[in-house]
Amino acid sequence: MTINPYFVRLWRAVEPYKHRIGLALLGMIGAAMTEPIFPALMKKLTDNGFSEDRTMPVWMVPLGIVGIFFARGICTFCTQYYMSWIGNKLLSDMRGSMFKRTLDVPISYYQYESSGRLINTIISEVQQVVEMVKVSINTLIRDSITVFALIIFLVYQNWQLTIVALLIVPSMAYVVRLTGKRLRLLNQNQLKLNSELTQVVEEATRASQVIRIFGAQDYEYQRFHKKSEQLRGYAQRVTVASGSTTPITQMVAALAVSLVVIVAMRPNLLPFHSDHFTPGDFIAYLTAMLLLLAPLKRLSDLNGPLQRGLIASESVFNLIDSPAEPVGGFEFEERAKGDLEFINTEFSYERQEMQALKGINLRIKAGETVALVGMSGGGKTSLVNLVPRFYAPTAGVIKLDGHDLADISISSLRAQIAMVGQSVVLFDDTIAANIAYGDHHPDQARIEAAVAAAHLSDVIADLPLGLQTEIGDNGTRLSGGQRQRLAIARAIYKNAPILILDEATSALDSESERAVQAALDTLIQGRTTLVIAHRLSTIERADRIVVLTDGEISEMGTHAELLQKNGTYAHLHQLQFSAEENH
Secondary structure (H helix, E strand, O other), rough: OOHHHHHHHHHHHHHHHHHHHHHHHHHHHHHHHHHHHHHHHHHHHHHOOOOOOOOOOHHHHHHHHHHHHHHHHHHHHHHHHHHHHHHHHHHHHHHHHHHHHHHHOOHHHHHHOOOOHHHHHHHHHHHHHHHHHHHHHHHHHHHHHHHHHHHHHHHOOHHHHHHHHHHHHHHHHHHHHHHHHHHOOOHHHHHHHHHHHHHHHHHHHHHHHHHHOOHHHOHHHHHHHHHHHHHHHHHHHHHHHHHOOOHHHHHHHHHHHHHHHHHHHHHHHHHOOOOOOOHHHHHHHHHHHHHHHHHHHHHHHHHHHHHHHHHHHHHHHHHHOOOOOOOOOOOOOOOOOOEEEEEEEEOOOOOOOOOEEEEEEEEEEEOOEEEEEEEOOHHHHHHHHHHOOOOOOOEEEEOOOOHHHHHEHHHHHHOOOOEOOOOOOOOOOOHHHHHOOOOOOOOHHHHHHHHHHHHHHHHHOOOOOOOOOEEEEEOOOOOOOHHHHHHHHHHHHHHOOEEEEEOOOOOOOHHHHHHHHHHHHHOHHHHHHHEOOOOOHOOOOOOOEEEEOEEEEEEEEEEHHHHHOOOOOHHHHHHHOOOOOOO
């Protein structure tokens, strides 16, 4: 029989806690050893406790019973304490490993993994894995020791009866094996549905405004209800599959006890029997058999959580084993100059045949501002995403200050880049923390300078807590323009030599746009700046404008030069100019 590789990895994961496992194991052994003592006391009581010529003291059995349960209580508490510590530490470590890996995987990983599935794996599925570890250590070891101790006692009492009783045990093992395969399949489907349900909840929470404006509450509820009902159905099937083992094993155990009673009453049925089987021996034997039922039941019920945990562990370890972004490479000792060069650069997204970029040759000098324009899908965002190595080119080379980006350490490369996107991402923290994001030792003076440069001073002055104001989930307590300016302040604070602006003024009103545009004009001085713009009026003063069409550079020049060519750029400019006049 091959051992599940994930089970082996889990045992290796708890190896650092082997000392505490040892203490828990001592508690289990201690508790298990108290089990046979109780039927032994029942034998003493039955044979010697009720006759008039008894020789044993009256207090012996009651004191023994109290002692047994006191010792068992101490051992059980120690076991539960150390197993709880091990489980909680393992849970924390595995969640930390998974979350760390989500921060280290390439951006492309999120194209094919839903956030709901990742959340479900980190929060829910790992919990099932840890519960499996706790159950497998606690139940499997403790109850196996208990069963072993009681069987030794039964053999010592009467080995012939024990052989008769154990003849029925293989049928219990067969039932457990039979239900195991079905449980595994059911648990796979159940975990998949659980991830889908988490995704529905995550989307409904994130898109609350869209749902309300389009009146889609009923639609979203039906999505949720459908997944929830499917999940309920699978949970019920799991209960039926795992629960069916209990009555079957109990019936088998009842048959074993019945056989023992018959044979004990008619010892001549056995080929080798003893005439010295006293009433006390029978009571002790029967008590030990009854004590054997509870651990046997727990062992038979172990199949369910084991299967759930093993299925969940597959998702957990797949996430932990996901390839991370490469580490190591050339480190900039000082601030980079910002000289960028694209040489025959091509790029295709994974699982897509169409090329996003084709044969890009572009030199951007340090401190130069280059605007990227073109129709949607032309390749503008794909091009700028290659600069911080969010993606790697499928052909060609990109260089920074003469160094191939592939040879530069990712952390060192990204330290040279600040970025302001059209979709602003903020964190549920203070304004100051969002501006100085990523700086372990924030500089208050730099934060205030960034606020002033982004024209946020008046906004912050009106807030009761100023820079220490909490802005809510993704800045929901701020207006769209305020959120955009806060993102610009974050880029100003970083003071990087390369700046990427993707529609950085798109969410601003006319007055704010003029103010922030002035701040950006100051910010881009001395920095290599890549600007993606749909409103061409915002990039007329760029040093160069690059027009991308179907992933290729179709035109390049200054605003005046491109208008004079009367090509794609001139056509786009004319369309926007006419639309603004009509508006």
